[in-house]
Amino acid sequence: MNYQPSDFLPIFVQLAAAMGFIVFTMIVTHILGPRRSTKLKDEAFECGIESQGDARTPISIKYFLVAILFVLFDIEIVFMYPWAVNFKQLSWTGFWEMAVFMGLLLAGFVYVIKKGILKWEK
Amino acid sequence: MEPTNTLFMAKAVIILVVFAITLGVAAYSTYFERKIAAFMQDRVGPDRAGPFGILQPLADAVKMFMKEDFIPSHANKWLFIMGPCLSMLTALMTSAVIPFGDTVTVAGVTFDLQGIDVNIGILWVFGIVSLGVYGILIGGWASNNKYALLGGIRAASQNISYELAMGLSIIAILMFSGSLSTKTIVEAQQNGHWNIFYQPLGFIIFIVCAFAECNRTPFDLPECETELIGGYHTEYSSMKLGFYLFAEYINMFISGAVMATLFFGGYDYPGYEFVANKLGETPAAFIGAGALIGKALFFVFVFMWVRWTLPRFRYDQLMNLGWTGLIPLSIYNVLVTGIGILSGQPIIAGIAGFVLLILGLIIYDQLTVKKKIA
Numbered sequence: 001m002n003y004q005p006s007d008f009l010p011i012f013v014q015l016a017a018a019m020g021f022i023v024f025t026m027i028v029t030h031i032l033g034p035r036r037s038t039k040l041k042d043e044a045f046e047c048g049i050e051s052q053g054d055a056r057t058p059i060s061i062k063y064f065l066v067a068i069l070f071v072l073f074d075i076e077i078v079f080m081y082p083w084a085v086n087f088k089q090l091s092w093t094g095f096w097e098m099a100v101f102m103g104l105l106l107a108g109f110v111y112v113i114k115k116g117i118l119k120w121e122k
Numbered sequence: 123m124e125p126t127n128t129l130f131m132a133k134a135v136i137i138l139v140v141f142a143i144t145l146g147v148a149a150y151s152t153y154f155e156r157k158i159a160a161f162m163q164d165r166v167g168p169d170r171a172g173p174f175g176i177l178q179p180l181a182d183a184v185k186m187f188m189k190e191d192f193i194p195s196h197a198n199k200w201l202f203i204m205g206p207c208l209s210m211l212t213a214l215m216t217s218a219v220i221p222f223g224d225t226v227t228v229a230g231v232t233f234d235l236q237g238i239d240v241n242i243g244i245l246w247v248f249g250i251v252s253l254g255v256y257g258i259l260i261g262g263w264a265s266n267n268k269y270a271l272l273g274g275i276r277a278a279s280q281n282i283s284y285e286l287a288m289g290l291s292i293i294a295i296l297m298f299s300g301s302l303s304t305k306t307i308v309e310a311q312q313n314g315h316w317n318i319f320y321q322p323l324g325f326i327i328f329i330v331c332a333f334a335e336c337n338r339t340p341f342d343l344p345e346c347e348t349e350l351i352g353g354y355h356t357e358y359s360s361m362k363l364g365f366y367l368f369a370e371y372i373n374m375f376i377s378g379a380v381m382a383t384l385f386f387g388g389y390d391y392p393g394y395e396f397v398a399n400k401l402g403e404t405p406a407a408f409i410g411a412g413a414l415i416g417k418a419l420f421f422v423f424v425f426m427w428v429r430w431t432l433p434r435f436r437y438d439q440l441m442n443l444g445w446t447g448l449i450p451l452s453i454y455n456v457l458v459t460g461i462g463i464l465s466g467q468p469i470i471a472g473i474a475g476f477v478l479l480i481l482g483l484i485i486y487d488q489l490t491v492k493k494k495i496a
Contacts, residue, residue: 010137022207029191029362045194051268087300087460
């Protein structure tokens with residue numbers, strides 16, 4: 001099979017259709033709906049009583065750690081894609097090499113878990 | 123060049139037809155979700171709009187359009203509008219690479235029933251799906267509401283966590299096909315050699331991740347109403363809310379189609395050869411497209427079935443399952459598959475790996491139970 005960059009061209013039809021649909025719907029819904037704003041209604045709805053401050057506050061650092069670790073592990077996984085595609089040609093040699101790589105990856109993984117990134121209550 | 127032009131037109135028509143099918147399926151999923159929920163809870167469900175309530179999605183759409191399009195005064199206005207649009211856009215862009223059928227000849231033009239057949243096929247799906255999280259995160263942040271922010275953050279860290287395991291479970295499939303093209307993956311599974319027989323474990327990992335990626339129960343913590351009001355879409359109303367909900371249903375259908383493509387032979391069905399010999403290639407391919415959509419709809423049903431069966435996870439349980447459960451499991455799956463392919467017995471290795479895993483889990487369970495009692 002011979003792949004060409006022009007294979008991607010029809011995607012623009014899809015992009016145009018999706019964009020058209022979204023823009024059309026957004027404009028229509030802005031025009032059709034009524035608009036009655038009061039001061040109280042425009043406040044953020046949190047629990048019915050007056051809300052304290054706004055949502056631009058610090059959040060738990062665990063979420064940030066998860067995001068950092070995702071980037072780390074996702075890059076490692078990206079390395080496996082070309083290996084998987086050429087797996088049959090690489091045969092046993094490639095398999096053992098990847099097993100070592102995965103072993104190292106898992107060692108780091110165990111370290112991270114032991115370090116307690118998933119201990120949410122702390 | 124004339125032939126290239128006609129081919130482009132044919133592809134454009136396919137894309138638009140698939141686009142229309144996706145929107146139609148998503149609209150009617152809302153109806154069937156309510157009907158199935160009603161059936162499971164021994165109720166009637168929607169039955170007022172048209173016979174059996176089949177006009178309900180239309181009525182819902184009209185209602186959504188006529189509602190006030192509310193933007194809170196403290197929200198970042200443009201980001202607030204962009205959130206649902208981005209969600210919807212990413213949901214609508216993935217269907218292009220799914221092979222709906224084999225080669226057909228219509229009006230003298232021969233083409234594949236697939237939007238684009240590119241050598242990165244499955245990576246396209248992953249790339250677009252992982253952009254989908256921005257829609258939710260931007261929406262949740264722009265609302266300037268603490269609950270919406272929490273919902274958005276939860277959605278982001280849940281989606282990225284399950285993306286890892288999902289990416290790993292695909293690797294075993296790629297080792298069989300030796301290509302990233304969805305078309306090649308499907309062709310490798312023709313005549314009943316469906317990947318599900320070789321990859322039972324991979325499929326289980328994938329479907330769990332698909333639930334988490336679509337934010338469906340039991341993983342719908344971003345919109346967990348008992349804790350977060352409505353989660354990331356608390357402040358949304360009108361068609362903006364509609365976009366978030368609609369994008370979820372589109373994602374369900376697309377992920378069903380992806381699962382059918384990767385694990386259930388795509389457009390393959392029993393007796394494909396026979397039909398192709400009797401009626402010709404083109405009708406057989408169209409029936410195949412029907413088979414693929416049927417499989418995808420079955421998965422949509424599974425999504426709903428699970429929603430009305432299982433309760434919601436707690437957030438730490440969810441993250442634990444994703445990180446300490448599914449990631450090691452999928453690495454195990456890749457290794458077992460590798461040994462299976464290289465020793466020439468992929469099916470035995472697949473099943474043996476699965477049985478070993480179950481045995482291991484039972485033994486582990488027994489040991490820990492005794493420890494807990496003692």
